[in-house]
Amino acid sequence: MQRRQSVKNKIDATAAEWVAREDAGPLSSEQSAALAAWLAADSRHLGAYGRMHAIMMRTDRIYRGASVDADENQRAEGARGRAWGMRLLAMAASLTLVAGVAWFAMERQAGVHATRVGEVAHVSLEDGSEITLNTDSRVRVRYEQGRRGIELLRGEAMFDVAKDPQRPFVVNAGGTQVIAVGTSFTVKRSSAQVDVLVREGIVQVQEQKQELRLLRGDKVRLATRAAPVLRRVDDAEVRRELAWRNGMIAFSGQTLQEVTQEFARYNRLRIRLADPGIADLEVVGMFSATDPIGFSRAAAQSMQLDMALGDDEIVLRARATKKNQ
Structure with a gap:
């Protein structure tokens, strides 16, 4: 960068x-x-x-x-x-x-590492652990004698943690703590919630007075003023969730509205849906995270939509039907 x-x-x-x-x-x-x-x-x-x-x-x-x-x-x-x-x-x-x-x-x-919109970065830590930062993300690393501390200030990161039972690896994301010894997991922080996905090993998640133990394939969402939502995901979904590491984003039935919001995380060029009726159309596939134009063209072709490219946005709308003369 x-x-x-x-x-x-x-x-x-x-x-x-x-x-x-x-x-x-x-x-x-x-x-x-x-x-x-x-x-x-x-x-x-x-x-x-x-x-x-x-x-x-x-x-x-x-x-x-x-x-x-x-x-x-x-x-x-x-x-x-x-x-x-x-x-x-x-x-x-x-x-x-x-x-x-x-x-x-x-x-x-100061131990701060960050990415801009559309960037993915890898950070190697002194103990052999690795951090992969997703788009528009920021972390602060604070290693101490008995604790390896990471603060996720913004965005999303994957942590591949080197084993060290004497020094737990602790990620803080707002009021949420994720504690590991040697494992692989992601933490995604937004203004309303924190998502944790375990790729390998075991982690403990603490928030206020709640404590959860997550195993491989567990995913939890901790939203403000709501009970944690814990579910199991299979290996295929884990791979889709982590496609961003290779500059891709994968969808398996998300609505077109949700997809436009995901593309907005990676791009300044926005996708706008001009017709509310197309917002609930479902999207399946894998796309380049930084190519909203390519995605929009594919969506327009497969969903029978019209696409218009402006200076700062892409507009998708339902295709007008031809009336019989």
Whole structure:
């Protein structure tokens, strides 16, 4: 996550420097060749170069203002100002990179690990345990002498726990504690509930005065002001529940409304149902978690729906029936 952002910042800074050089005067043949090679090296370079030129054009309009009769001294001053503006932009990109790296370092030093929307990340802990973070999730690791503490601050995570009977592995999710010694389980936290699924081994779940012992294949939902809901799930459902680790989400009879809510966890592009009548249609299948467009096209084809793609949403509606003439 941080590496991708740092690469983007470096590209933007380099593009800004090239545009500033061009604005200051004609490039030499060697510089022109170097610029051409840089643009050809990566498709992202051309995009950044175009963005910086657009910024230069806007800056040029600001310096020119409404007058078309500026004298040579004013135009020269404007050129110097634009060049300084591009240099400042390059400096800002570099400072953003430094600030991002510093923030990332402080987060890691505090034991905090996080993912953005659509990302999945793996974290290796000092004792050999592993955490897999789902989309838009955040944990804080606090290992002590007699306790391996994890706080799930947001989202969902899978914990593959190395055995150590002397140091229990404790996950806190709001008011819920999940305690294990050596096992594999997931915890999903939302504002209204906490879900725990045991993939291997045994875990204890504590909430207020309640305590539950979960075995492999047990899944419990602990909702606010409601009794725990415990049920057994088979291996096939466990695999579906954990498909997100490979960037997929699986459905086995969920309603179209529930499916749109699940896709919203992984994407900024939302799926909107324009007709209430299609909300209860059932969905079966496995789909890429970060491809709502691909899912919507498949749903439109299989469910006889119309699909419209906008700037920030996908709209699904019942297909209009043709009337007999």
